[in-house]
Amino acid sequence: MLKAKGIVKQVGPKTILQGINLEIRAGECVAILGPNGAGKSTLLKILATLMKPSAGIVYLDGKDAWKSPEQVRGNIGLISHQSLLYDNLTARENLLFYGKMLGLNDLDQRVSQLLKEVGLLLSANEQVRNFSRGMQQRLALARAILHNPPLLFLDEPFTGLDQQGIGLLNNLIGQAKTKGTTLIMVTHSFEEGLAFSDRVLVLNKGGLVYTGETKELTITGLRDLYCEKTGVKTS
Amino acid sequence: MSYYNQIRVLVWKDLASEFRSKEMLNSMLIFALLTTVIFSFAFDPEADTVKKVFPGVIWVALCFAGILGLNRSFQGEKSNDCFMGLLLCTPDPGVVYLGKLFSNLIFMLIIELISLPILFLLFDYRLQGSLGWLVLVIALGTWGFIAIGTFLSALAMNTKNSELLLPVILFPLLIPLLIAAVKATGLILGGGDFASWSNWLGIICSFDLIFTVVSWFLFDYVLEV
Numbered sequence: 001m002l003k004a005k006g007i008v009k010q011v012g013p014k015t016i017l018q019g020i021n022l023e024i025r026a027g028e029c030v031a032i033l034g035p036n037g038a039g040k041s042t043l044l045k046i047l048a049t050l051m052k053p054s055a056g057i058v059y060l061d062g063k064d065a066w067k068s069p070e071q072v073r074g075n076i077g078l079i080s081h082q083s084l085l086y087d088n089l090t091a092r093e094n095l096l097f098y099g100k101m102l103g104l105n106d107l108d109q110r111v112s113q114l115l116k117e118v119g120l121l122l123s124a125n126e127q128v129r130n131f132s133r134g135m136q137q138r139l140a141l142a143r144a145i146l147h148n149p150p151l152l153f154l155d156e157p158f159t160g161l162d163q164q165g166i167g168l169l170n171n172l173i174g175q176a177k178t179k180g181t182t183l184i185m186v187t188h189s190f191e192e193g194l195a196f197s198d199r200v201l202v203l204n205k206g207g208l209v210y211t212g213e214t215k216e217l218t219i220t221g222l223r224d225l226y227c228e229k230t231g232v233k234t235s
Numbered sequence: 236m237s238y239y240n241q242i243r244v245l246v247w248k249d250l251a252s253e254f255r256s257k258e259m260l261n262s263m264l265i266f267a268l269l270t271t272v273i274f275s276f277a278f279d280p281e282a283d284t285v286k287k288v289f290p291g292v293i294w295v296a297l298c299f300a301g302i303l304g305l306n307r308s309f310q311g312e313k314s315n316d317c318f319m320g321l322l323l324c325t326p327d328p329g330v331v332y333l334g335k336l337f338s339n340l341i342f343m344l345i346i347e348l349i350s351l352p353i354l355f356l357l358f359d360y361r362l363q364g365s366l367g368w369l370v371l372v373i374a375l376g377t378w379g380f381i382a383i384g385t386f387l388s389a390l391a392m393n394t395k396n397s398e399l400l401l402p403v404i405l406f407p408l409l410i411p412l413l414i415a416a417v418k419a420t421g422l423i424l425g426g427g428d429f430a431s432w433s434n435w436l437g438i439i440c441s442f443d444l445i446f447t448v449v450s451w452f453l454f455d456y457v458l459e460v
Contacts, residue, residue: 070326084320
């Protein structure tokens with residue numbers, strides 16, 4: 001599904017990623033852990049074709065992501081700690097805008113269905129600027145899955161979610177796994193990492209220092225391993 | 236989705252968003268009107284000097300009001316990281332450039348439609364040439380200004396002092412366009428025939444073509460900065 005070969009990202013004199021190689025199978029759920037500044041979000045952006053690597057290639061379904069972005073980007077969904085929503089547009093307008101840009105059919109029906117699923121149907125015609133943080137994040141979930149992407153990136157997705165949002169995100173991840181969606185999640189939380197993923201990757205100082213199956217790990221084991229690989233003590 | 240439809244949707248989004256908040260339009264309009272009023276106080280409407288400075292006054296008012304708009308052009312995309320969402324929807328960032336170009340052009344034309352008649356009134360200026368040619372020159376000059384301005388506002392989007400940086404990098408590049416636009420405007424206002432200002436029109440058209448195409452092609456690289 002997704003393969004990265006020798007990913008290097010350099011910004012000025014600083015090397016953010018140094019030769020990352022990884023392969024993620026279709027339907028696999030992978031959690032990326034690492035301390036601040038390890039390069040997690042940069043790696044996620046490169047894998048999602050939002051940032052060009054200084055060197056290396058990203059293959060999505062066997063295609064070079066930067067040579068054929070038109071075949072790749074429509075298959076990607078992104079849930080970030082930012083909502084990626086326009087404050088001056090209403091909830092419905094935001095979803096319609098993204099849906100039209102993606103060229104989706106039966107958009108009105110799909111938008112109404114998603115607004116209902118995330119509990120925002122009654123607020124559909126309100127501007128997003130008037131939404132609480134939790135409501136914005138719920139709408140962001142709807143935006144991310146609007147086109148049923150087979151590949152979903154989650155960048156610290158639980159940040160800022162209210163209880164209803166956490167429940168929705170848990171459901172969404174569960175449904176996505178059932179559907180065979182490939183999930184790649186950047187997180188600081190060991191609990192989330194272990195609960196939702198089949199495999200854990202640990203990044204430190206721009207390098208991939210650990211990769212392992214979650215079924216072989218416990219929370220304590222993961223904490224010890226993280227501490228050993230990154231030198232960062234966790235409570 | 237086709238290239239054209241993506242541009243159309245992007246323009247719709249910008250217009251819907253701006254007409255709801257009117258943040259950009261209000262600031263541009265107020266600035267353009269203030270500049271107009273201050274210039275009208277500064278120059279005696281009956282003096283001959285008005286005829287000489289009037290074309291320059293028009294373009295100074297439009298450019299400074301335009302800069303305010305351009306500075307805000309990508310702010311909406313920057314908040315909530317909307318730009319990332321936008322890039323995920325389109326395989327070609329050139330769509331974003333063209334969409335923004337058309338949106339900014341519409342905003343600028345709205346400001347011109349309101350402020351230029353007021354400028355003529357305050358200066359008590361009587362047009363001696365053709366109104367159609369004047370409109371054409373102003374529209375083409377505005378296109379060139381917006382074409383390069385939209386490109387550079389994307390470049391300045393992620394910098395700390397973008398509001399300062401944009402005019403600093405934009406105005407030197409605008410010099411040929413502004414000279415040609417001011418000269419052509421002056422000659423048309425004074426009733427000059429087509430032959431007398433056609434060369435200036437040629438420069439404006441060349442500028443528009445070159446900077447639109449170059450900006451469109453290079454937009455992908457700007458996003459990497």
